[in-house]
Amino acid sequence: MSAAHPVKCSSLPFASVNQDRMKRYEKFADEIAELIRTGVLGPGEKVPSVRHASRTYGVSPSTVFQAYYLLEDRGLIQARARSGYFVREHAKRPLHEPELTAHAAQTTEVDVSELVFSVLASLKDPHTVPFGSAFPSPDLFPLPRLAKSMAHALRRLSPHEIIADMTAGNADLRRQIALRYMVSGVMLPMEELVISNGAMEALNLCLQCVTQPGDLVAVESPTFYACLQVLERLQLKAVEIPVHPREGIDLGALSESLKQLPIKACWFMSSLQNPLGASMSEEKKQALYELLVEHQVPLIEDDVYAELYFGSHPPKPVKSFDREGLVMHCSSFSKSLAPGYRIGWVAGGRYAEQIARLKLMTTISPSVPAQAALADYLQHGGYDRHLRKLRHALEMQQSAMLASAARHFPANTRVTRPSGGYFLWFEFPERLDSLQLLRLALAQGISLAPGPIFSASQGFRHCARLNYGHPWNPSSEQAMEVLGRLVAGLL
Template identity: 40%
Template sequence: MDTHIPFRYEQLAELIVGMIDNGALAPGTRLPSVRAASVQHRISISTALQAYRMLEDRGILVARPQSGYYVAVTHRGGLALPSTSRPRPRASTVSISGAVAALLEHASNSKLVPLGCAVPNAMLLQSKRLDLALARAARQHGAHYNVYCAPRGELLLRREIAKRAMRVGHVLSPDDVLITSGCTEALTLALTAVAKPGDTIAIESPTYFGLLHTLEVLGLKALELPTDPARGVDVSAFASLLDTESVAACVLSSNFSNPLGSTMAEADKKTLLALLAQHAVPLIEDDVYGDIHFGRERPKPFIALEGGSNTIYCSSFSKSLAPGYRVGWIVAGAYAQRVMERKLAFSLSSPVLPQVALAEFLASGAYDAHLRRVRRIFEENLARMRRAIEASFPAGTKVSQPAGGFVLWLELPKGFDSRSLFDDALEQGICFAPGDVFSASRRFRNCLRLSVGSAWNDRIEDGIQRLGQLAQKLLAR
């Protein structure tokens, strides 16, 4: 017989869970501070904190910096996670440019319900303060900034980026940073620095279609890796592939991958870094979603971990703050000279004014306040979208549950054709991203990606409901 008497922190945790289950504490509700809870329940502050952190570890509460603990808005309903991908164990040529161009054209059409493009809506980002900084710089020093800047980019911005890297334990000098035109240019510079046409690049599966497009244009092959929707790349399967396949580089998302939303545990990241070091394979990491985390701490990128010295780090402000500014950066380490040569050849330097404005915005502390707001919005949007999917889509639909970012990956029953759904949805004024554009071998025909990068409203909810109804009809044919 179990004679365990709950500890005081366990009693408080059970009380909170009970209040959540009976609706007394709704998703998104802020809990009393740790100090207030200790007074209210006559327990020590450390005991109250232990209860809160235990519930945070279980995904029931989320901690928001300088704000407190909140009931998680992620819906814990009956939706299963998508299946782990099992792509064919050999490299594929990439032929996807036509499909990507067509999708981007539809995704930019403001008349369509915006579920297709993984770019935050400008109204949601509320970048007025950043825009004012740019206007002020142009008004006061326009002639001074109407020049080519140094190839590495504006020193003030590189200094602010290096300061932020310290938060994840990555020591950077401003001279280690090179400013690019978004993360796409950063990835292109990295790939051309480590690979030549005909080489094979290992990638997640599914992966961002923009990366696939870049691989195609550069004449590179793709080796798609088995990938779990929560834990990321299967390192043991990758190890087996490296015994038989010659790989020039590996490209992975640092955190909250697009489209799965997966994040590798830190221990798995270290294991993968050791594997790549063993085979002398450089890692190119894409960390555009890292700042959009819902947990208490930002997950570390590969480059900040033990064994990350052969890593090229790429990121940008396009997903978190300013997609229209097209400001990204690359930290190339041992490949810095090669990357610099290619930067000079491809674009010489990046525009000055957006860099100056971003540097001022970061230095003011406004970026952190901005991130706290958009993280909350994206987390709430994802929870709303999961509920709408569960209410409208066919039985058996599986949906990802990311801990950051703003996209969801849906897997429908085998035989479902998301291309047919795409055509039907466009006629109904709805845009989404069909699953086959996320694979070099055009897999995932029964999958699709939805974006929640816009402010939630009736139009979005109605669009998801109608999309689910269209999917029901397709399955019934």
């Protein structure tokens, strides 16, 4: 940015601060939403009347009204004339949640890339119903507004900044990211931030910083398949730690593995884990951190879905507890704002300088115009407004898919109920083969992500990840019906 145009950075943090100092009715709505999500309030059940709620919870009637309007807007409850509010009926016969995954307690040479690539190649056809996709619908993103920010940024970017931004990263963007950390309670010196080509590059660089070929890395089970591919590429071995579908990593199992094995790094998603959608509680995140400090094992925290939480409480990262610079916190704008711009970052803790150098030796820099466009958008584009819309859309779509699954899938199917993101994880009876299901589904124009690509030991054969990141429409509903029939046929 030229000196003639001083930075306007007020819009973002204050918007977020307001959100942080959440309104009373939003808090109350969140509490009710949690009761619905966890099944305390079942489909079709009446939510407390305004009078009752006001008296019981000590909030004003207008707060309750506002909260119920919000919940109606989020698609969780609906009004019935002269009867009050009811939990929406869309999950008449809700499916159960899966349980904690089993613990293998061994190290695994990773050899999944071929399988992953062949599955991913099969998912590319744009004419299939994209339940197997890794991305939410690009229609959910403010692409025209981003284009405006790009034009604005390119007008202001001096030729010499284009060169300078290649080594250091765009200063405005780094400041905006640091401000977002600050607002979410993480005080971060800007020097810790390295801008990368999406989170994927950040994760790669972090792993290279702290490992040598042959080393052991603890990962979740199931985990994001690209994590396994990276391990394989770098000739690292996986130690698979079981994950509870709601509470996240099994800390007991992790503690055992850390005691018994020379683990060099952990690569975890502490919030909205892919594929399970699990989020650890803050207490558990802190306990995880203390465990890692005890063993002096660095954490690569992959937090790319953090902005897609439902409700009004942004999840805190493990990074927020990091006294010692042991956590490398990786994220990006790819899932929340700007797919294809390929801008991510890492708050690299004690490894920041080493990560920056490694980046200079591999790709030098992410695209400078893309960095400048995002910096402009973060200052002027209304990111928080967009995020609220996006979260609402995803929450509605999750409800729709859950309800559809309950209608069409066999009753002994289990499914997660994540509090954000755009993935559901389905656990079918053990004898189902999800790779076979994928073949049959593709023949019917439907994609899905089969369980074995999420596991170093190629477990989860009877599981599949389905993407609800696309607006729900009759063909989604029909696709669920077809899938349900295919699953039943295979059992």
